[in-house]
Amino acid sequence: MHIAQKFEALLEMYPRPDGRKWSGQEIDEATGGVVTRSYVTNLRKGRIENPGYEKMRAIAKAMGFAPEVWFEEGLTDGRPRGLAEESGGLTGRVQHLFDVVGNPKTGEPYTNAEVARMTLGDLSEEDVEGIRTGSIPDPTVGQVAALAAVFGVEPSYLLDRGSPPLDGELVQALLDEAVREATLEISRLSEKERRLVLGIVRQFGSENNTRSPQNAGRTAESARAGVHPQPAERGPDTPDLTGAPD
Numbered sequence: 001m002h003i004a005q006k007f008e009a010l011l012e013m014y015p016r017p018d019g020r021k022w023s024g025q026e027i028d029e030a031t032g033g034v035v036t037r038s039y040v041t042n043l044r045k046g047r048i049e050n051p052g053y054e055k056m057r058a059i060a061k062a063m064g065f066a067p068e069v070w071f072e073e074g075l076t077d078g079r080p081r082g083l084a085e086e087s088g089g090l091t092g093r094v095q096h097l098f099d100v101v102g103n104p105k106t107g108e109p110y111t112n113a114e115v116a117r118m119t120l121g122d123l124s125e126e127d128v129e130g131i132r133t134g135s136i137p138d139p140t141v142g143q144v145a146a147l148a149a150v151f152g153v154e155p156s157y158l159l160d161r162g163s164p165p166l167d168g169e170l171v172q173a174l175l176d177e178a179v180r181e182a183t184l185e186i187s188r189l190s191e192k193e194r195r196l197v198l199g200i201v202r203q204f205g206s207e208n209n210t211r212s213p214q215n216a217g218r219t220a221e222s223a224r225a226g227v228h229p230q231p232a233e234r235g236p237d238t239p240d241l242t243g244a245p246d
Contacts (some may be wrong), residue, residue: 052138094132115128
C-alpha cells in the first residue's frame with residue numbers, strides 16, 4: 001500500500017475528537033509546525049513517498065495512534081490499531097540489534113559497512129552510522145525498513161515501545177546464514193505471501209516431525225492397534241505439498 005493510501009486510511013480511522021477528519025492546518029498546529037500544512041497536502045497527494053520518521057511520529061502523536069501503525073498491513077479494514085505512546089529510542093533499538101545479532105561467519109558484531117552491503121544499496125555506511133549514533137534522527141521509511149530487514153525484524157520493532165522481542169532461540173536461529181538469507185527474502189514479500197511461506201514451512205515441520213524415529217515407532221504401534229494417524233490440518237493459506245487431490 002502506498003504511503004498516501006495509508007495516510008488516508010489513518011485519517012479515516014483516527015478523526016478529531018469532534019468526529020471531523022483532520023485538516024492540514026490542524027495537523028500543522030497540533031504538531032507545532034513539525035508537519036506543515038503543505039507537507040500534509042503533498043503526503044496525501046502521493047508526492048512524498050518516504051516521509052521522515054520524526055514527521056511520522058509527530059502525526060501519530062497528534063492524531064492519537066502509535067507510530068508503528070504506519071507499518072501495519074491491512075489498514076483499509078478500518079479497524080483502529082494501537083493507541084498513541086511515546087516511541088522508544090530508535091538509536092537504542094538499532095544498537096540492541098547490533099549487540100545481539102552477530103555475523104555468523106566471524107562471530108563478531110556486524111560492522112556498519114557489512115550492514116550497508118546487506119541492504120543492497122538502500123543504505124550507505126554513513127547512513128547506518130548516522131542512524132546508530134543518532135546523527136540521523138529522522139530516517140525515512142525506506143531506510144528503517146531496509147535496516148529492519150537486515151536483522152530479520154519487522155520495521156515496527158524499531159518504532160515500537162517495550163521490551164525488545166528478541167529471545168535467545170531467535171537470536172541463535174539468526175546466527176545461521178541460511179536462516180538469515182531466508183528471513184531477508186521473506187521480509188521483502190507482501191503480508192499474504194509471507195503467510196503462505198509460513199504455512200509451507202510449518203507443513204514441512206509437521207512432516208519431519210511425523211517421520212522422526214520416535215514418531216515412527218509410535219506410528220507402528222498405532223498401526224498394530226488399528227489406529228491410523230490423521231494428516232495435519234491445513235489452514236486456508238497453507239498449500240498441499242503431498243500431491244493429493246483436494
